[in-house]
Amino acid sequence: MISAPDVVAFTREEELEDDLYREPPLPEEYSVPLFPFSGQGANPWAKVAGSKFTRDFILISEFSEQVGPQPLLTIPDDAKVSGTFDLNYFSLRIMSVDYQASFVGHPPGSAYPKLNFVEDSKVVLGDSKEGAFAYVHHLTLYDLEARGFVRPFCMAYISADEHKIMQQFQELSTEFSKASECLKTGNRKAFANELEKKLKDLDYTRTVLHNETEQQKKANDKGYYTTQAIEKANELASVEKSIIEHQDLLRQIRSYPYRKLKDSEFHPYEPECALDRADVGNDQDLAASNPTEPGETPLYTHVPSYTPKLIKAKSAKCFDKKLKTLEELCDVYFFTQTLDQLHHIERTFRGDVCYLLTEQISRALLKQQSVTNFLFEDVSFLDEKPPEKQYRGCQGLGQDAIDEKCSEESLAPKVVISLGSYKSSVECVPIKMEQEMEDSEEPKMSESVISEHQENLDYLDADIKGSISSGESIEVLGTEKSGSGLTKSESQASLPVMPSPQAGRSKVGSRRTVSEDSIEVLSTCPSESLIPEDFKASYPSAINEEPYADDDEGGLRFAPRANPGANDGQDDASKQESLVQVDAACCIRKESPNFLEPLPELGQKPCEEDGVVRIPPQPYRPAEQGLRGGFPSHDGLSAGLLPYELDSRYLSGGREVSKSSLDECSDSTSYISSAASTCSDRTPSPAHLGSAAGDRHRKRAGQNALRFIRQYPFAHPAIYSLLSGRTLVVLGEDEAMVKRLVTALSIFVPNCGAYAKPVKHWVTSPLHLVDFQKWKLIGLQRAMSPAGVNVLHALSRYSRYLSILDADSKTLRCPLYKGTVVARLADHRTQIKRGSTYYMHVQSILTQLCSKAFLFTFCHHLHLPISEREPEESVVSRRMNFLKLQLGLSNEDIKIVQYLAELLKLHYIQEPGQGGNPLLRFDYVPSFLYKI
Amino acid sequence: SSVQTIGEEQIQNPYTELLVLKGHQDIVRFLVQIDDYRFASAGDDGIIFIWNAQTGEKLYELHGHTHKITAIAPFSSSDVTEENTDLIITASADRTVIVWDCASGRQVQKVSCFHSTVKCLTVLQRLNVWLSGGSDLCIWNRKLDLLCKTSHLTDAGISALVELPKNCVAAAVGKELIIFRLIASSNGSEGWNILEVKRLVDHQDNISSLVSVNDLTFVTGSHIGELIVWDALDWTKQASECNFWDSSVHPDVQPEIKLSQSPHETSVQHLTSDEECVFAAVGKGIYVYNLQMKRVIACQRTAHDSSVLHIEKLPNRQLISCSEDGSVRIWELREKQQLPAEPVPTGFFNMWGFGRANKQANQAAKKMHENTPVYFLELVGDLIGHSSAVQMFLYFGELGLATCSADHLIILWKDGERESSLRSLTLFRKLAQNGDLQLRL
Secondary structure (H helix, E strand, O other), X not given: OOOHHHHHHHHOOOOHHHHHHHOOOOOHHHOOOOOOOHHHOOOOOOOOOOOOOOOOEEEEEEEEOOOEEEEEEEEOOOHHHHXXXXXXXXXXXXXXXXXXXXXXXXXXXXXXXXXXXXXXXXXXXEEOOOOEEEEEEEEEEEOOOOHHHEEEEEEEEEEOOHHHHHHOHHHHHHHHHHHHHHHHHHHHHHHHHHHHHHHHHHHHHHHHXXXXXXXXXXXXXXXXXXXXXXXXXXXXHHHHHHHHHHHHHHHHHXXXXXXXXXXXXXXXXXXXXXXXXXHHHHHHHHHHHOOOOHHHOHHHHOOOOOOOOOOOOOOOOOOOOOOOOXXXXXXXXXXXXXXXHHHHHHHHHOOOHHHXXXXXXXXXXXXXXXXXXXXXXXXXXXXXXXXXXXXXXXXXXXXXXXXXXXXXXXXXXXXXXXXXXXXXXXXXXXXXXXXXXXXXXXXHHHHHHHXXXXXHHHHHHHHHHHHHHOOOXXXXXXXXXXXXXXXXXXHHOOOOOOOOHHHHHHHHHXXXXXXXXXXXXXXXXXXXXXXXXXXXXXXXXXXXOHHHHHHHHHHHOOOOOOOOOOOHHHHHHHHHOHHHHHHHHHHOOOOOHHHHOOOHHHHHOOEOOOOOEOOOOOXXXXXXXXXXXXXXXXXXXXXXXXXXXXXXXXXOHHHHHXXXXXXXXXXXXXXXXXXXXXXXXXXXXXXXXXXXXXXXXXXXXXXXXXXXXXXOOOHHHXXXXXXXXXXXXXXXXOHHXXXXXXXXXXXXXXXXXXXXXXXXXXXXXXXXXXXXXXXXXXXEEOOOOHHHHHHHHXXXXXXXXXXXXXXXXXXXXXXXXXXXXHHHHOOOOOOOOOHHHHHHHHXXXXXXXXXXHHHHHOOXXXXXXXXOOOOHHHHHHHHHHHHHHHOOOOOHHHHHHHHHHHHHHHHHHOOOOOOOOOEEEOOOOOEEEEEO | OOOOOOOOOOOOOOEEEEEEEOOOOOOEEEEEEOOOOEEEEEEOOOOEEEEEOOOOOEEEEEOOOOOOEEEEEEEEOOOOOOOOOEEEEEEEOOOOEEEEEOOOOEEEEEEOOOOOOOOEEEEEOOOOEEEEEOOOEEEEEOOOOEEEEOOOOOOOOOOEEEEEOOOEEEEEEOOEEEEEEEEEOOOOOOOEEEEEEEEEOOOOOOEEEEEEOOOOEEEEEEOOOOEEEEEOOOOOEEEEEXXXXXXXXXXXXXXXXXXXXXXXXXXXXXXXXXXXXXEEEEOOEXXXXXXXXXXXXXXXXXXXXXXXXXXEEOOOXXXXXXXXXXXXXXXXXXXXXXXXXXXXXXXXXXXXXXXXXXXXXXXHHHHHOOOOOEEEEEEEEEEEOOOOOEEEEEEOHHHOEEEEEOOOOEEEEEEHHHHHHHHHHHHHHHHHHHOOOOOOO
C-alpha cells in the first residue's frame, strides 16, 4: 500500500508545505501536494524548470574597456548547451558583481606605477529570472596596452541548481583556482615578454632621440635651444622615465611571489624562468651602464629575432587599437592547459548534485578505509589527488625551480567561505536560505557531537542512506560545522567500540523504515517516463523474486525486532542469543553504560515523521588522516555495528541492495533525463573519478559481465572461484573473445594489495605455479601447436589450483558453489541493462562482503582464545558460528569471506617497505565440469 | 601397474598454502636445516641461499663457489664455551670447500687443496670434527685445519659417509664399504689418525645409499636393489634383502612387470629409517622393511610416475616421498584389519589394483600374513607445484615442508589454517603496537 509520506518524499517543496497541510478535507495520509511545476511538463527532480539552458556550462567573460562586459567562450563549446540563455546579459551580471579591483597605476606616495598581485575573488551569484546560478571566479590579467595594465576577466560555472553551486563551492573554487593560476602564469610570462619588447623599443627610441639631440646640438651653436630641441629633450626625458617605469614593472612581474603555487598541485611550466630571473638582477645596471648598446646586452640575447621599433610620442587612440585576445594575453600553451582544466571541471561537476555529493562522500570515506579499500576499489580512486593529466607534463619540468621559489613564500591562499562574504556579493535567495538552515541545523549537530561517537557514525550512516533513498533530499545545506563534527567522530572510532546490542537494535528499525520508503518511492513514481529504461522493468521483478524472500526469512532469525526505543524485550532477546552475548561481551572490552542506553531519537533523526530524509549528503572532507591504517570506520559497519545488524540488512538485503543501487542511479540519471532532456550523454560523470577512461572501462566491464551472467548458466561457480581466490583461467582460441571474458570477470577479482588487479588478459605460454600466485584471472590461448599441448598439459597438472573456463566449448571446470552471495551478485534474471549500473550493483555487494570480511578479521576473539586455557577447538567453533550465524554466510560464502579476510590480514601486517611474498592459498576440493 | 591417484579431495593433507622461493638459477639439489627456522639451499648454480622457513624470507645469498655444489652439511657448534655460531660447510665441483657463517652470511674460510671433488661431508658433532670424502677421506677440525687424511682410495671417490659408534665411519666406495676408525693421536691435543679397519664387499653393485638406523645397526642399498643390514659394532651382515623388489617373490604380480624393470628402476635411491623400520626408495616404489621381522612389511610398487629421489619418515606414521615426476606424496603406514573369513586378496596387494589375482596367490598371501599384522601404505595427499623433478625436501614440523626442484624453485608448503591464525596473531599484535586497539576519544 502506498502511503502518503512516500509520495511526499518525492514531490513536496518546502514552500508548499504549510499551505497544503492547512487544508482539512483529505486525511493526512492521503494528502499529496501538487507538483509545483507540473504545468510545464517537467518532472519533480527538475528544481528550476525555468532555466533556459540544458546543462551546466562554464562561461568566460571579459569586462572589455572598449565594449563593456562580453562573453568570450563557453565550455562545452556548443551552442545547444546555452540554448536561449542570454550570455551577454549574464556576462553583464557576473561582471557587474563587485570584486576586488586590482589597483594599478600611481599609488599615492609612489613614484612608479605599481602592479598589484591581487587574489582572485570568488562569488556565488543567482539569477532567478534566468534560472541560473553561478559560481563566479574573477581574475585580472596584465596587458601593457590596457588601461591601468589590467584586463578583468571572469570564469563562471553556471548551473540551474543553486544547491550544487552552494555545496560544491569549495570544490569549484579549488578547481577554478587551478585554472586561473594557469592562466595567470601564462599571462605573467607573456606580460614580461611584452615588457621586454617595449623596453627594447624604448631603448632604441632613446638612442635615436639622443643622436638627434646631439646632431641638433652640433648643428646649432647659437647657445640657446630651439623649441625643437627642447621638445626633443622633453621627449627624451619622457622616454627615459618610461624606461625606468617599465623596468620597474618588469622587475615586479618577475619577482612575483609564487606564493600561490606553494600548496596547489599546479606547477606551471616556466622553463626560462630561472634564466630570466638571473638576468633581472643585471637588468638595470646593464641598461644604465650601456645605454647605447642595447643589442649587445645579455638581457636581449635570448630574443634575437625581435627588431626594436621606434616609439612615437603619441600612441594610437585608445579605441582604435585592437585588444589582445585571451589567447594572446596568455601563452598558447597555458591557454590550452587552462581549457583542458575547464573541460575537466565541466566533466567533474556535470550531473546531479546528489550524485556528486554521494560520490565525494564515498570517495572520502574510501580513502579513509585504508584497511579494506584496496580489495575491490579502483586504484585511481584511491589516489591521494584526483588525477590531472593535464599538468603531468609540466610538473616534471618546472618542479625544481618552482619548489625553490615556493619554499620561502607564504601559504597558499585560503578560500574562506564566510556567509558574510557571500552576502556581500550575492543578491538573491540562496544565502539567506543557507543561513536559516544552518541555524536550524546547529542544535542537532552539537547534540550529536556531544553524544557517543557511535551515534555519529550512525548518523553518518543515515546520511549516506538518506542520499540514496531520497530523491529530493537536498534541502538542507551542509554546513562546515556538521562536516567537522563528523570528521571528529570518524577519527574516534576504533575496533573495540562495539555498540551494545540494544543500541544497534534501535537503529536497525529506523534504518529499515528508511529503506522501505525508498522502495516505495520508486514504485509510486508518478511518471513511468522518469525512470530510466534500465529500472523500469527491473523494479517489479526484483521485488517478487523468491530467493530473496527466502533470504529474508533466514535473516529474521537474527533480525532484531523493529521497535526502536523499546527497552523491555531486549534483555531476553540477548539471552536468547547466547552466542551473540558471548561475542558482544568480548567485543566490548570495557562495557560502558553509555553504550547500553537506547537512543531512539538518534535512530529517527535522519528521517522525520513523514519519512522524508532531510539531511542531504554532506560534502565530506577528510580532515584527519591520522588513522594509520587503523579503523577507518566507513559507514559504521566496519567499526561498530553489531553482526546481527548486518544480518538484518544483508539477509533481507537481497532486493534492498539491488534496489538501493538502483535508487542511486535513478537519482543521478533522472535529473539529466528530465531537466536536461537533450543531453546526449545520459550517464552522469562521477565526480572526481578521474579519467573518463576508467569510467568507460567500468561501463564496458559491467556490460560484458552482464552478458556473461546471462549467457553462461554456470556464472556463479566461476565468480565464486574468483572471489575465493582460486585462479580462473579463461581458455580460448579467439583472443578478442577471451579478453572480453576476462574484462567481464575482472570486476569480481579482489585485489591482492598490489597496485594493479591480478588479472592477465592474454597468455600464450604454459602456466606455472608462480603465475597463480601473481594472477587470479588469466586469459589463455588454446593453440593446436605442440606448444599448445604443453599449455594444456600444464593446465591439467595444476588443475587443483585452477578453475578453467573454456570459452570455445563453453564449459567450466571448477568447484561446486552452493552459497547465496554470488546469486545476489550475478543474477542471470537481472533486469539491469546498463553496464555502469551493473557495475555499481556489483560494487555494492562487494562492499558488503568487504565489511563482513573486515568484521571477521578484526574480531579478536574469533581468532584468539579469550582465556589462556581455552582450547583451539572452541575458538574454531566460535569462528564458524560467527561466520554462519552472525554474518549469515552459508556454505561456500564462508570461504569467500575467509579469503578476503586473509587478504586483509596480509595487507595490514605487511610492512610498508617490503613487498611481502605472495602466497598461494588453496583447498583440496573436487572440481566439477559444468556445461551449457 | 598405474600409479595410485588420490584426486582433488585430500582431507588429511594439511598443506593448503604455499610460498614459492625464487633465487636459484639452476637445479636445486640440497636443502639442509640450520636451526628451528632456517634452512639453506644449494644446487648446480653454486649459490647457497639461507631462508627463513616461516616467512620464506631470503636471509642470505652466499657466493663463493664457481661450480655446482656437491655436498652441504650444517655444523652447529657443540662447544658451550665458544660463541654459538651456526656454520654450514659446502663442497663444490670447483674442488673447494667453504665454511659459511649463517648468522652473518659471510664466508668464514675456504679450502682449495683438494685433488678431486668432495662428494660427501659428514660432521662428527661428538668429536667436533668434520670429514670430507672424495678420492680420499680427510678429517678437519672446526678451524679448518687438516687433521688427517687417508691415502688415495679410488678415482670414483667416496659416495657416502656415515658415522658409526666407537669413532668409526663407514664410507661407501663403489661396491665396497670401508670402515675407518679415528684414533686420537698421542702427541697432539687435537690430532687424529685414521685407520682402515675393514672392507666389506658384499654388494654386487655400487652402493647408492647408506644410512645409520641406530647405534647398533646401519643399512646400505645398492644400484641393483640390494639392501643389507649391518651390525654397527662388528660390521657383520645381519640380514639382506637382495631382490625384495622382485615381483617373482610375490606370486600375485604379473611376470611381465618384472621384465620391464631395468636396473635403474631397482636402484635404492634413498634410505631412511626409524627405530623399527627402514624405508627404502627403490625405483618408482617405496618399501618398508621391518628390522625385527626382517622382511618387507609394506610396499608401494609404483608410488610415483618415475624414480623416487628422497623419502622421509614423519613422526606421525607418515612418510613423504618426492620424485622425478615433480610430485611430492604423503603416505601413511596403516595396519590392515585381517578378515580371516574372506579369501580376498589382502590389503596392499589389492591396492595396486590387481583384482584378478588367482586363488593360489590369495592363499599364498594369506598364509604369508597369517600371524602378523598386515601393513599398507595409503596415499593421503600429494603436493603438486614443481614443474620438474623434486630433488629433495625438508620437513620442518609445523612450519611446513620445503621442497627443492630441478625447476630452480623452492616451495614452502604450509598448513593454511595455522598460517591464518598466526597472521591473526600478528595482526592483533600490530594493532596493539599501533595503539589502534585503544579507544580514541
